[in-house]
Amino acid sequence: MIDFTLTEEQEMFRKAAQEFAETQVAPKVPEMEETGKVSLELVKAMAEAEMMALTIPEEYGGLGLGYTARLIALEEISKVSVAAGMMLQVFALGIEPILKYGTDAQKKKFLPGLATGERLASTAVTEATGGSDPTGIRSTYKKDGEDYILNGRKCFITNAHIADTITVLAKDDENPKAFSTFIMEKGMDGFKATHEENKVGMRGCNTGELAYENCRVPKENLVGVEGKGLGVALAAIGDVGRGGMVGCALGLQAACLDVSVKFANERILYGKPISRLQTIQNKLADMKIDLEAGRLLGYRAASMQDKGERSSNEFAVAKYFSTEAAQRAAKMASDIHGGYGCMEEYAVSRYMRDSFVLGPSAGTSDIMKVIIARWTLS
Numbered sequence: 001m002i003d004f005t006l007t008e009e010q011e012m013f014r015k016a017a018q019e020f021a022e023t024q025v026a027p028k029v030p031e032m033e034e035t036g037k038v039s040l041e042l043v044k045a046m047a048e049a050e051m052m053a054l055t056i057p058e059e060y061g062g063l064g065l066g067y068t069a070r071l072i073a074l075e076e077i078s079k080v081s082v083a084a085g086m087m088l089q090v091f092a093l094g095i096e097p098i099l100k101y102g103t104d105a106q107k108k109k110f111l112p113g114l115a116t117g118e119r120l121a122s123t124a125v126t127e128a129t130g131g132s133d134p135t136g137i138r139s140t141y142k143k144d145g146e147d148y149i150l151n152g153r154k155c156f157i158t159n160a161h162i163a164d165t166i167t168v169l170a171k172d173d174e175n176p177k178a179f180s181t182f183i184m185e186k187g188m189d190g191f192k193a194t195h196e197e198n199k200v201g202m203r204g205c206n207t208g209e210l211a212y213e214n215c216r217v218p219k220e221n222l223v224g225v226e227g228k229g230l231g232v233a234l235a236a237i238g239d240v241g242r243g244g245m246v247g248c249a250l251g252l253q254a255a256c257l258d259v260s261v262k263f264a265n266e267r268i269l270y271g272k273p274i275s276r277l278q279t280i281q282n283k284l285a286d287m288k289i290d291l292e293a294g295r296l297l298g299y300r301a302a303s304m305q306d307k308g309e310r311s312s313n314e315f316a317v318a319k320y321f322s323t324e325a326a327q328r329a330a331k332m333a334s335d336i337h338g339g340y341g342c343m344e345e346y347a348v349s350r351y352m353r354d355s356f357v358l359g360p361s362a363g364t365s366d367i368m369k370v371i372i373a374r375w376t377l378s
């Protein structure tokens with residue numbers, strides 16, 4: 001027997017996350033949209049609500065609720081603001097390499113602060129020369145006594161300007177086939193956040209560049225085995241990065257459906273609500289089918305992740321499906337709204353912009369298909 005129901009505890013958690021989204025996130029959305037800047041008050045509220053602590057075990061000050069709970073939180077928060085969901089998703093992505101590959105000392109040093117939000121995490125892999133192909137990165141490290149010296153630049157990094165604990169991938173300057181992951185901390189000499197992007201969507205979620213010039217990183221900050229860092233970074237992106245994007249996409253799909261149902265019931269044409277028109281009903285049904293299917297794919301993968309099973313292939317399917325479906329949903333929602341769908345006062349115009357930003361993050365749809373095809377052929 002397969003049980004598709006959430007536990008009572010998970011249902012209660014969904015209600016709490018929904019309330020958090022409606023009371024703490026929703027009021028911040030207009031300012032985030034207008035300025036494109038992170039709301040630090042929102043980050044503080046997330047910390048107080050222990051949203052950063054979900055995946056961190058209790059022994060390190062976390063809640064130890066796991067990845068299904070994380071997916072629930074991301075779905076509920078992204079229903080209100082995909083930007084807020086994205087910010088939260090990358091906090092957990094940055095924490096994951098320490099959780100999975102960190103030493104006891106690293107866990108004790110970093111996790112308690114990350115659980116309370118005193119520290120904020122991110123992960124930095126992408127560079128101008130390597131996004132889909134991380135082996136194309138040019139950041140380097142070299143050994144210097146007990147330390148490493150890092151040089152390079154990262155781009156498109158979520159939380160770049162607010163995070164202070166960032167897992168960074170670099171390659172050995174003498175062996176371009178060897179990669180290592182390091183925990184870099186803001187305040188290290190030569191390490192700084194530079195350019196801030198101005199995105200079309202997910203406004204209020206910070207994306208930017210990081211630069212490190214002759215930055216000295218102690219050996220205690222190496223994550224996992226030297227030379228095996230590509231596996232560390234990709235494992236976190238495969239399960240937690242993709243899983244997080246599924247949460248963001250499911251929230252956006254649900255939001256598109258909610259506003260469409262409301263509008264279709266209220267908009268009167270030919271003397272009756274447009275929800276009576278077959279064409280409108282077809283769009284609503286398509287959105288509902290996509291949302292149901294996306295949830296089944298996403299929650300199946302998260303429940304595998306909670307059992308400690310490898311879930312990166314299942315998340316590749318879920319990420320491909322739900323982010324593409326979110327784009328379809330935003331287009332259909334906009335169509336249902338007619339001319340109103342093009343107006344800033346209506347949330348659908350934001351949904352449309354946000355939906356396009358979902359695609360590349362944590363791997364493009366093309367890359368998801370590469371992974372899924374490899375899985376299929378294996």
Ligand SMILES: Cc1cc2nc3c(=O)[nH]c(=O)nc-3n(C[C@H](O)[C@H](O)[C@H](O)COP(=O)(O)OP(=O)(O)OC[C@H]3O[C@@H](n4cnc5c(N)ncnc54)[C@H](O)[C@@H]3O)c2cc1C
Nearest residue numbers: 123124125126130131132156157158360361362363364366
């Ligand atoms: C909002 C946002 C947040 C992000 N946050 C982070 C972050 O926190 N940390 C981080 O490290 N990165 C982050 N990224 C970067 C993201 O992971 C990359 O943008 C993504 O991996 C694609 O890389 P690229 O932009 O260099 O595109 P490219 O890799 O240059 O791709 C260009 C095109 O080629 C296609 N392509 C590439 N390879 C193949 C292939 N093998 N087969 C078929 N088609 C292919 C792609 O699908 C795409 O259409 C973020 C990006 C965005 C937009």
